[in-house]
Amino acid sequence: MKILLFVLITHSATAQTKKADSLLSELNNAKYDSTRIKILFKLSFELRAANSDQALNYARQALSIAKETNNKKDEAKALNNIGLAFFYKSEYDRSISYYNSSLTIAMANSDSAAISLAYNQIGNTYKSLDNFPRSIEYHKKALAIRLGTTDTISMAQSYLNLGNSYVKNSQYELALKNFLVALDLLAFRPEAIEKSSSMNGIGNVYLYQKNYKKALSYYIQGYNFSIRNDDPRGINTFSMNVGNAYRFLKNYDSASYYLHQAVDLTEKSKNKGKMGEVYIAISSFYEEIGRYDKAIEFSKKANDVYTEIGFTGPLAQARLALAQQFLKSGNKETGARYLKEGLAIADSVKDKQILLSVYQCIAQCYNLLGNNLSAFKYMEKTMAVQDSLYTTNSIEAISQMQSTFDIKSKENEIELLNKEKQISEFQISRQKTIISSLIGSAFLFTLLVFFIYRGYKKTKNANLALSHAYEQINEKNKNISDSILYAKNIQNALLKLPSSFEKLMKENYFILYKPKDVVSGDFYWIEEYNNMILVAAADCTGHGVPGSLMSMLGIEKLKQAVREKGLTDPGDILSFVNRSFKETLSASGTETALRDGMDIALCCIESATDIIRFSGANRPLWLIEDNDNQRTLKEIKPTKAAIGGFTDEKQVFEKHDVLVNKGSTVYLFTDGFSDQFGGDHNKKFNLKRLREMIPSISHLTMKEQKEALEKAFNKWKGDYEQVDDVLIIGLRNG
Incomplete structure (x- = not known):
């Protein structure tokens, strides 16, 4: 699935390039200024994110034509596009300057569409500058104009922009209200790209409210919408947000992929x-999984970017992230230096959500340095910001309910007087609240001191009780560990190879077996019966202790099929094991047990012939044949059904007779090797890469092949966690 998404993303970028190329071709063939300026507007807008310098160039060309033809409407639009290009270059002061120039011309010509567009762009720019009240002010101005039109797309855009500014100002109820209004307006416009922005906004609200599953649901809807509509900007945004949501849900493999x-x-x-946003996000991910070297690498990149463009809030975040990461990695000197740099700009941060994160990070840094007094001080600041966020949210929500968007001009003066009165009343109320908060804080501080003192007096008794509790926990842990080790001894005994197999195969086999945990859900089974050798590689549901219990059941059922029922054909054995599995597990009556089962590759070797009989349940057999020094891989496909689980009890497993010439090699394996995450980009090793590797090493001795596979696996895995049990069996006809 991830490979498919990568292809679609690449296609999106290619589609954008093709669109720009097509427009350039049209521009070169355009004969009239009226045609050229329209194409220049399209080119400037199309390239605003992908190539802002080129977008700026095209917008300036459009401005020249507009001035030459004295077309004020086009001049206002060209100035707006120049402002947009500077916005994407992160040169926000210049961006606002051009938007204001566009606004002046639009007002002089009573061009309401251009006026609302300029208000909209200025609002977006103030949001990027962390001036959220000004951003909200301009977006409300844009919305007031657009509500007087029939343009639902423009209305939806204004609601979206208001919602985004409310999110940044931590006014989540108002944000959600605006996003839902936008989504409702677009109900009959399924192709509108603004739908993905609505989904993203709603996801952001739920993320800030720590409802991560709901946030992920909206992010994934937006991600898929962006892919369907070839929107690389949308894919970019949702990749980061989906990755963040997976990080909060502790799904680190998916988080790594999307980030x-x-x-x-x-x-x-x-x-x-x-x-900068993306660097901060992936840095937090690496810090959370303990990869401080990678966390520091991306935090430094964020620090460099934010230093260049002068974003105070995010810059403080980046420097304090570096402080925390260096301290966690044991480098206190460098950590303290970055802490000092972060402190120097922390109090100038305007974005309250970022400020909350900044104060929390400072408190954690001081805690890591052992400075508990300073840590306590910044935890108090954190609580103060949280209180402020709650107050802002409540006040604005009440204010919003008391007013409407369609205020008539003749009521403005009365409304202004009412607002002045409300402000006065609010200031008095706010003073009372502050006094009450101070009294409450003093009381809480006194109470805190009391509890600390009482805790100190009780420390000795508490330590004794804690010591006793630790002894009990250690005893229970020891019992659990002993039980797991005992299970491992049982499993190892069941995996013991028969002497006849080793005598028959000699040095013509290998078994690469790497359990994820102490015990494993993967197992190999080798059984001698009537001058035949049966060999299986199986993968049971789960790993660790649950998987090992399933593997023991699987081995028992295979033995029963051969020793008690006298079955030797792999297809007949698998049919018996499937029925028996289902009977045994269904007896428990639980839904989980009914889903449990295993995938398996099973073959039967007769020493007197070069024919191997094979049957598989979701696991294939690979045969490497040596034809004139050309090694080719042939796959014998399995039946697409598992053993147990939801497979019908009457399932028949396809039987294959496979000719294995002298020198050819057979491989049976589970999916643990190919599913391992790692490499430079923490992606799966995948089946394709394994298919390429096996023929390349098949000329080696079986011992050397095992070593080569193990080395490749460990190198790919690197410092990442092993995700599943690993099993590969190689059998050569010597």
């Missing part, structure tokens, strides 16, 4: 503000 994808896409877009 690395976001890094790749953002670096190609050259949008420095977005690059």
Whole structure:
């Protein structure tokens, strides 16, 4: 599935390039200024994110034509596009300057569409500058104009922009209300790209409210919508947000995939503000999984970007992230230096959500340095910001309910007087609240001191009780560990190879077996019966202790099929084991047990012939044949059904007779090797890579093949966690 998504993303970028190329071709063939300026507007807008320098060039060409033809409407639009290009270059002051120039011309010509567009763009720019009240002010101005039109797309855009500014100002109820209104307006416009923005906004609200599953649901809807509509900017944004949601849900494999994808896409877009966001996100991911070297690498990149473009809030975040990561890695000197740099700009941060994160990070840094007094001080600041966020949210929500968007001009003066009165009343109320908060804080501080003192007096008794509790926990842990080790001894005994197999195969086999945990859900089974050798590689549901219990059941059922029922054909054995599995597990009556089962590859070797009989349940057999020094891989496909689980009890497993010539090699394996995450980009090793590797090493001795596979696996895995049990069996006809 991930490979498919990568192809679609690449296609999106290619589609954008083709669109720009097509427009350039039209521009070169255009004869009239009226045609050329329309194409220049389209080119400037199309390239605003992917190549802001080129977008700026086309917008300036459009401005020249507009001035030459004295077309004020086009001049206002060209100035707006120049402002947009500077916005994507993260040069926000210049961006606002051009938007204001566009606004002046639009007002002089009573061009309401251009006026609302300028208000909209200025609002977006103030949001990027962390001036959220001004951002909300301008977006409300844009919305008031657009509500007087029939343009639902423009209305939806204004609701979206208001929602985004409310999110940044931590006013989540108002944000959600605006996003839902936008989504409702777009109900009959399924192709509108603004739908993905609505989904993203709703996801952001749920993320800030720590409802990560619901946030992920909306992010994934937006991600898929962006892919269907070839929207690389949308794919970029959702890649980061999906990755963040997976990180909060502790699904680190998926988080890594989407965050690395976001890094790749953002670096190609050259949008420095977005690059900083993505670097901070992936840095937090690496810090959370203990990869401080990688966390520091990306935090430094974020620090460099934010230093260049002068974003105070995110810059403080980046420096304090570096402080925390260096301290956690044991480098206190460098950590303290970055802490000092972060402190120097922390109090100038305006974004309250970022400020909350900044104060929390400072408190953690001081805690790591052992400075508990300073840590306590910044935890108090954190609580103060949280209180402020709650107050802002409540006040604005009440204010919003008391007013409407369609205020008539003649009521403005009365409304202004009412607002002044409300402000006065609010200031008095706020003073009372502050006094009450101070009294409450003093009381809480006194109470805290009391509890600390009482805790100190009780420390000796508490330590004794804690010591006793630790002894009990250690005893229970020891009992659990002993039980697991005992299970391992039982499993190892069941996996013991028969002497006749070793005598027959000699040095013509290998078994690469790497359990993820102490015990394993993967197992190999080798049984001698009537001058035949049966060999199986199986993967049971789960790993660790649950998987090992399933594997013991699987071995028992295979033995029963051969020793008690006298079955030797792999297809007949698998049919018996399937029925027996289902009977045994269904007796428990639980839904989980009914889903449990195993995938298996099973073959029967007769020493007197070169024919191997094979049957598989979701696991294939690979045969490497040596034809004139050309090694080719042939796959014998399994039956697409598992043993047990939801497979019908009457399932028949296809039987194959496979000719294995002298010198040819057979491989049976589970999916643990190919499913391992790692490499430079923490992706799966995958089946394709394994298919390429096996023929390349098949000329080696069986011992050397095992060593080569193990080395490749360990190198690919690197410092990442092993994700599943690993089993590969190689059998050569010597």
